[in-house]
Amino acid sequence: MKNRIGIRYSILLLFVVFITHAQNNKKPLQLMPWPQNITVSEGQFLLSKDFEVNCVGAVNSRILKAATQFLRRVDARSGLFFKQGYLTKANESPKAALQINCKRIGKVELYEDESYQLAVTANSINIDANTDLGALHALETLYQLLQNNGSQFYFPTVTINDNPRYVWRGLMIDGSRHFIPLEVLKRNLDGMAAMKLNVFHWHLVDDQGWRIEIKKYPQLTELASDGQFYTQTEIASIVDYATEKGILVVPEIDVPGHASAILSVFPEIGSATTTYAVSRKSGIHDPTLDPTNPKTYEILENIFKEVCPLFPGAYFHIGGDENNGAEWDANPKIQEFKKKNHIESNHDLQTYFNMKLVPMLQKQGKQLMGWEEIMTPNMSKDAIIHAWRGVNEGVEAGGSLIKAAKNGYKTVLSNGFYIDLMLSVDSHYLNDPMPKNAVFTPAEKARILGGEATMWSELVTPLTIDSRIWPRTAAIAERLWSSDTVKDLESMHKRLKAVSYQLETIGLTHIRNKEVILRNIANYQDTKALNDFTNICEPYKIYKRNGGGKKYFMYSPLTLFADACAADASDAYEFNKAVKSFLENKTLENQKTITDYLKKWVNMNQELVQLSNDAPLIQPLLPMAKQLSTIAIELVANLENKKALNKTLIQENLKLLNERNVADVELAIYESLKKLADL
Amino acid sequence: MKNRIGIRYSILLLFVVFITHAQNNKKPLQLMPWPQNITVSEGQFLLSKDFEVNCVGAVNSRILKAATQFLRRVDARSGLFFKQGYLTKANESPKAALQINCKRIGKVELYEDESYQLAVTANSINIDANTDLGALHALETLYQLLQNNGSQFYFPTVTINDNPRYVWRGLMIDGSRHFIPLEVLKRNLDGMAAMKLNVFHWHLVDDQGWRIEIKKYPQLTELASDGQFYTQTEIASIVDYATEKGILVVPEIDVPGHASAILSVFPEIGSATTTYAVSRKSGIHDPTLDPTNPKTYEILENIFKEVCPLFPGAYFHIGGDENNGAEWDANPKIQEFKKKNHIESNHDLQTYFNMKLVPMLQKQGKQLMGWEEIMTPNMSKDAIIHAWRGVNEGVEAGGSLIKAAKNGYKTVLSNGFYIDLMLSVDSHYLNDPMPKNAVFTPAEKARILGGEATMWSELVTPLTIDSRIWPRTAAIAERLWSSDTVKDLESMHKRLKAVSYQLETIGLTHIRNKEVILRNIANYQDTKALNDFTNICEPYKIYKRNGGGKKYFMYSPLTLFADACAADASDAYEFNKAVKSFLENKTLENQKTITDYLKKWVNMNQELVQLSNDAPLIQPLLPMAKQLSTIAIELVANLENKKALNKTLIQENLKLLNERNVADVELAIYESLKKLADL
Incomplete structure (x- = not known):
């Protein structure tokens, strides 16, 4: 009380x-x-x-x-x-x-x-x-x-x-898809500490690379890391660094799926009779460990024996997600095993696999945690369920969290905190681990440990990762620490702006690196126009930028315009607010705010055309800039001089703006332009 | 030919x-x-x-x-x-x-x-x-x-x-005064490789900190590093990284002077009967190893035994500089030792000390290198002499290099390459290791191995160090690689500008971190005016900024205006050129270039005053900005409207501008203003 x-x-x-x-x-x-x-x-x-x-x-x-x-x-x-x-x-x-x-x-x-x-x-x-x-x-x-x-x-x-509202206030960083060096982790641990986050979940292996030194199996990093991995000494240094900041480190060794890297070294424990290779692309992969092979458990136990002592905390994340079952279905030996052991589904087979890991980890003093797919009827109630799926995966948002808590599992929410999807901070901020639509007993409630932002690294590098984590993760940190009644969006936005600068001052690079990318795009010419453009553009959201994993491989350049853009484009935020005000109250002052922006974008277009003469990377932006400029000119003439709008021209350009572009960004003022054009 | x-x-x-x-x-x-x-x-x-x-x-x-x-x-x-x-x-x-x-x-x-x-x-x-x-x-x-x-x-x-002109094209980084983390070294090794530099000289210990793990003496880093040191594994990782870039790493353990840190751990091998402490200030310190104590050599040999194998190269730098002899003079036991062994001067005593190190290092397969003070009559000719002193130290610039080469020593030039002094790139660029005023035999000439830029770290941190090294070190690299006939300053400046951006693209932070400092100073307000000011200000040069080591201790803030400024302020370079052109040819076009700049600085002053209402760190800049603005207003009125100059007012403000200021910067357009005021 x-x-x-x-x-x-x-x-x-x-x-x-x-x-x-x-x-x-x-x-x-x-x-x-x-x-x-x-x-x-x-x-x-x-x-x-x-x-x-x-x-x-x-x-x-x-x-x-x-x-x-x-x-x-x-x-x-x-x-x-x-x-x-x-x-x-x-x-x-x-x-x-x-x-x-x-x-x-x-x-x-x-x-x-x-x-x-x-x-x-x-x-x-x-x-x-x-x-x-x-x-x-x-x-x-x-x-x-x-x-x-x-x-x-x-x-x-x-x-x-x-004092904090939730005990689990986490950030996951994926060090596999793109290797994330120690100093990047350290500065992000500084950021976490500043925002009172207390769990760093370290995703250490995946299809795209095995990133942790295993002394018994040096071939894992020799053959499956491109030389980019964390030595055990380095792991210890990160754990020390985190501990000095009051942050618990939870390692993740993702099994039995996401196994291309480990299987490229140990094909004999794979579920297919094929050769495997470290993957260079995104998406869900087939390679899966063979749960019927004793050698699988032998190797995993040896790995766990080395990994567990490096992390003093009580929790060990075994992944367990996105096993598509393709290799299991295609393997007669595995099918026979299922029949013989009365294992009905692949889910049950994975439970069989997971339950073999529970005692291995217990021997090392660890409690098993896994992505929500591990939650099957026979799964141990000691496991922590990491709820991640939602509408993108065709399931009800937060549904598995409720199920977990009700079924006696401790659980952590990541659905709604997928910061790699480039969604607005508002959506993350309003995403409370405590579901509004469920009635819980106090015991069930207590099992909802908190939440965790997840920084998957398919589309980030050390140059850009901070700008994907921050400042949005600060708002998530507030959701997890502060009272659920603290939820005023405008107050959050104001404070977030200040906090974003504070985070830069203590070492994060989310602000400064934007200009580095823009200078490269501009071929070292002036970046003002490009910068103006980034402030109204946002990278394609959800999985649109790399749909099907067809455009970006793990070695593709992430130094492009979309990489300089971020969620919550700043001018777009202000412009959209201004348009809303203007539509409610057509004062001259409100109008001027809008026309000033529109004129800025007309100038921007001209400057970009100029710059592009010595900067090919600006070329892909020119169509959008021109379409925007065309619309802006019309709107200004309409607003200032009451000139009738050329609706056809505007419709045409709005349509083009709405189409997929090669710059992989969306115009964050699109809806406001549409509204203005409807005047 | x-x-x-x-x-x-x-x-x-x-x-x-x-x-x-x-x-x-x-x-x-x-x-x-x-x-x-x-x-x-x-x-x-x-x-x-x-x-x-x-x-x-x-x-x-x-x-x-x-x-x-x-x-x-x-x-x-x-x-x-x-x-x-x-x-x-x-x-x-x-x-x-x-x-x-x-x-x-x-x-x-x-x-x-x-x-x-x-x-x-x-x-x-x-x-x-x-x-x-x-x-x-x-x-x-x-x-x-x-x-x-x-x-x-x-x-x-x-x-x-x-192919290179010189075999030794080096950069020294001092990891002691301020600890320089691994990732900072790595990005600078990238920069070195880009500029074809091939020797990284790593200054590992000094009065302010012992930065290298010695397993036999863990107390060295436990007690004398504030927890900031390189483990042997980390040293090896840097050597590996450098080797992959074709760069030789030369370690320096500076003895017998610069010994506050080691003596804070082993006071028994000091030359005074006192307690010692890690120093927090700059300057030449008294603490010196006792060359008459066998324990000194025992400890050093044990240290060398661990350090040498970490560095595969043939050279080992023992420092040997700036032993002021104060403790030796004050110690009767040492005086007696000198008499007994017919050692006349402290220089001879240091030679005695140095010559004891030669066989220790030879046993480890290393050749001794030291700062020029080690060059005394009885010093082994195998030693490499590192020439560093010049007019600031009261000796003839490059004189010791000539002496070394003539006396049979191989030698490397650092005098004239002290990038920590914040001098113009021009002075470094025109500083050729091959002295113009000396006649050499081919053998003597061959002993001049090349040169080395030295980044002493009294006044730099990881935030600022890149801006002190780059881009000027690129010009030094050209001096050491290219023909001596490549020396056109204007061509160098043009190419340096492009190269500076290239260096940023490959990871250096000399450009991006300036805005970080300015945002802090501006208390997160707009940085344009501050940025304009940095482009005409340069940090105090030589040892003026921290004269007598009285202002900045090792924990003092280096996040100030002077830290955002650098040598070769860009607008000053252009303005000074424009004034020169105008004085030669008073066209309207030339005049406009000048008055545009002057007006920019009048505006800048107004903006700074505004910003300072919410940014105390701008306050120290206001007097200079106002003096400049006063002069600029007068000059514009004179140039554009032929209004007579108020010479008294201008003289008064020029005088104030020339006085020492608390911002620790000099106005790099000062001489040009003076010339314009003399019209």
């Missing part, structure tokens, strides 16, 4: 803070995820170069490092030249303004206490937490609170009581 | 190419370093998606990887979706358009054959090289040749015969 009051209060405050901003120059708080309880008062804690931090209570190297990093980050933002260098021990600056007090050392596992209290007064800042993991979260909140009054930096005086 | 003809011819062509550009739309070649011999003809090799590469002759994994990388890079530039994926064996596509033929596998050592021939015709491309190392260089040249005609990409038909 206490919590609910807190939540209501925080929402009220969220409102108060934004309202008061306009009135007395109080700046809006750019917090994300929004805390459970927050009280803002009038004062300010002014920062000076004497600012220091002190850690008391249970002090470990993790909190000392976090406090040092906090100092360096605030100093980098403020340029104050703090005097305190590196924190090395407990209570080394008893008079420090920022006091961090942790009751005990936290364990990086699910259900650990991550709560914290943060109290900023005009003269002091106190962080109190049951565990250092809570204190880590508090430092991230405090960093987000940093403000300035033009000449000085300060923290507004606040009292925050905070 | 053949070479000289080639050189003359290439210079002629360089001229021809730029001249013909204006006449027949032939694009200038953006090659750097400029090849020894190049013949350009009229044709083009047009690229299509069927483009393939084939390797024959001596084929190793290095050339296969390089060829694959070449394919991926060209595909990323052209977006052609090449069909060929990963090259895995010799002669796998006999009909490929690009044929690479290496006679033998090269050894990554000095004096290896790095020459290559590259012949592009309309239908084929042939690379022929004595070693794969030459072929690697050829691929970099070919990548630079990529051009387009607006709709298609092509390579111009050329014949190139190329």
Whole structure:
């Protein structure tokens, strides 16, 4: 009950803070995820170069490092030249303004206490937490609170009581389709920590590459990784890095499907009598381990024996998804095995396979987790069900999550959090792991652990991956941490914009790399026009960009216009809002906002044509730019000079804009243009 | 003699190419370093998606990887979706358009054959090289040749015969003052390979941190690295990475000075009876190893035994610089030792020390290299002398290089290549290791191995280091590779601009990170005005920014305006040229170029004032911006309206602009403003 009051209060405050901003120059708080309880008062804690931090209570190297990093980050933002260098021990600056007090050392596992209290007064800042993991979260909140009054930096005086809504707040990164190097993972772990996410799910193998060193089978990485893999030492370094940020790492070895890479090395445990090869394309592949072959389990057990000890957490993800059964159906030996053992379906055969893995993993102290396909009648209730399928896969969104919770499984939601699909942040933000359409017992409810954003890497490289993860994953983080009543889209968009910059400042590359791609496309000419275009274009969504896996192979260039674009194109967001306002209220001011944009795009088209003379990669964009320009000219003439619209011309161009284009992007202002043309 | 003809011819062509550009739309070649011999003809090799590469002759994994990388890079530039994926064996596509033929596998050592021939015709491309190392260089040249005609990409038909002028073309990176992570080193090794540099000198330890894991003495990194160090596995991974790029890695363990870090762990081998601590500041420190203590040599030998095998190359750098002798002078035991052993000076004592290291290193198969201070009368002639001192250190520039060569030492020049001093690229470009004022025998000449850019890291972090190394180091690379007759500054500047973008495309961050710093300074507001300002400001040069090491400690923020600025501010370069033209020829056109710039800076000042209301880090820039704006307003009124100049006002503001400012930058248009004000 206490919590609910807190939540209501925080929402009220969220409102108060934004309202008061306009009135007395109080700046809006750019917090994300929004805390459970927050009280803002009038004062300010002014920062000076004497600012220091002190850690008391249970002090470990993790909190000392976090406090040092906090100092360096605030100093980098403020340029104050703090005097305190590196924190090395407990209570080394008893008079420090920022006091961090942790009751005990936290364990990086699910259900650990991550709560914290943060109290900023005009003269002091106190962080109190049951565990250092809570204190880590508090430092991230405090960093987000940093403000300035033009000449000085300060923290507004606040009292925050905070704790997460869900215990599983995850991000999955697929290191197989495209290899994702260590430093990319590290900066994304920094981003996760900033957003209070606590589970990094590491998809380590797939049809396109075996990415983890197995000392007993060096041939796995020698033959099936193109030399791009994580050594066990490197794996350990990532686990250490995550642990220092309070993040649990869950490894995934995807079996029995997605097996092209492992079968290219061990064809003898495949379900077909064929040679296998590492795949270079996307999509669902046939190669599947043979569940009837004892050698399969022998090899897997040896692999698990090496992989499990690298990850101190309790969970091990065995994948289990998208086994299309083609090789099983085609193999008479397997069919015979099914008959002999009274195994009716391929699903049951996979359960047979999965159940062989359960004790293997138990021996290693691990609990099995798998994608929702593992949830068959005989599956162990100890397994965690990772719900991922939805309308794209022809099933009801979130349906398997409900089924899992009701059937006694712990479960995590990824359906609706597939950030690789390039959908709007709004859809992810409003996707709550707790289904609205189901009635749960408290026990069932408790089995819904939380959610996880999934970054599949068919269409990303180290250059672009951050721009697919961020900033949208910050909004997902808020969904998983904050109260379900925190769901105002406009507030989220405003804070997300600020948070996106904060994430760049701490090292993510989602903003800066866009210009790198555009400079390449522009052949090192000016990128302004291209940049304007990216702000109204979004990459094709769902699986449209690489339908059937026919265009992009794993070595195809991902340095194109669609790669510079992202979900939630910024000018499109503003323009669409402006058109909505204008259609509701045709003021001159509203009209001007619209015509300014339209004129910008007319100019953009001209500039792109110019640039294309020395930049072939701009050529594929010219038809769209021209169609848009044609429509924009008509609309401006209509709006400003009341010239009648040439409806045929507009219809023609709208139709062309709506067709599939070679640039693999959609115009995110399309619907607004249509509405304006209907005037 | 053949070479000289080639050189003359290439210079002629360089001229021809730029001249013909204006006449027949032939694009200038953006090659750097400029090849020894190049013949350009009229044709083009047009690229299509069927483009393939084939390797024959001596084929190793290095050339296969390089060829694959070449394919991926060209595909990323052209977006052609090449069909060929990963090259895995010799002669796998006999009909490929690009044929690479290496006679033998090269050894990554000095004096290896790095020459290559590259012949592009309309239908084929042939690379022929004595070693794969030459072929690697050829691929970099070919990548630079990529051009387009607006709709298609092509390579111009050329014949190139190329080889380096110097055998030692180095870049040193200091991983101690600020720790430089692996991925930063890797991207810089990519940059080195692109510029045909072949020696990476890795400064691993200094007063500010011991950065290399020593298994026998784990306390070195436990106590003296703040947790920031390279494990031996990581060292090996960098050496592997460099070797795959044809780059030799030379480690440096700096002794007997620069010893604060090692002495903080082993105070017993220090020359003073004091406690030592890892230093947090810049400058020359007293802590020095005790050359009279046998334990010193025992520890060093154990360290060398571990470090040497990690580096397959023949050279080991022992530093040896900047031992100020303070601790030796103050220690009676050391003074007594000198007397007893008839050692006259501290220099002789250091020679005694150095000569003890020679056999230790010889046992490990290494040849000793050291900074020029090691060159004392009794020093072994096997040592390589690294000449670094110059006018800043009160000695004649390059003097020690001449002395070394004449005294029988092999020698490498770094004086004049100190890129951390933030000097103009011109000064580095015109700094030739072969002194013009000395007469050498052929043997003496042969001892001048080449040169090395030095990236000391007192004032750089992973965020900024690339912008201090690049693009200037590309010009140094040309000095070390190309003929000494290639020295036209304007041609260099033009090509450097293109090469700078190329370097960004292959992964360097010197361009993209500037905006990251500016966004932070602007508190996430628009960065245009700040960016304009960076284009006329340069960080204080030589040691002015951190004079006496009093402002910046190793944990001070390097996210400030001076960190976003770089040497060779781009608008300043153009404005200074324009002022020169105008003063020679007062046309209206020349005048307009100038007044456009001046007006831009008046606007910039207004915008900065606006932005500063929500960005305290802009405050320190406002005085300069205002002074500049005041002068600019006067000059525009004078130039456009013949209004008489208010000389007092201008003098006053020029004087203020010339004073030390808190932003730690100088206005790179200062002299031009002065000239305009003198009209």
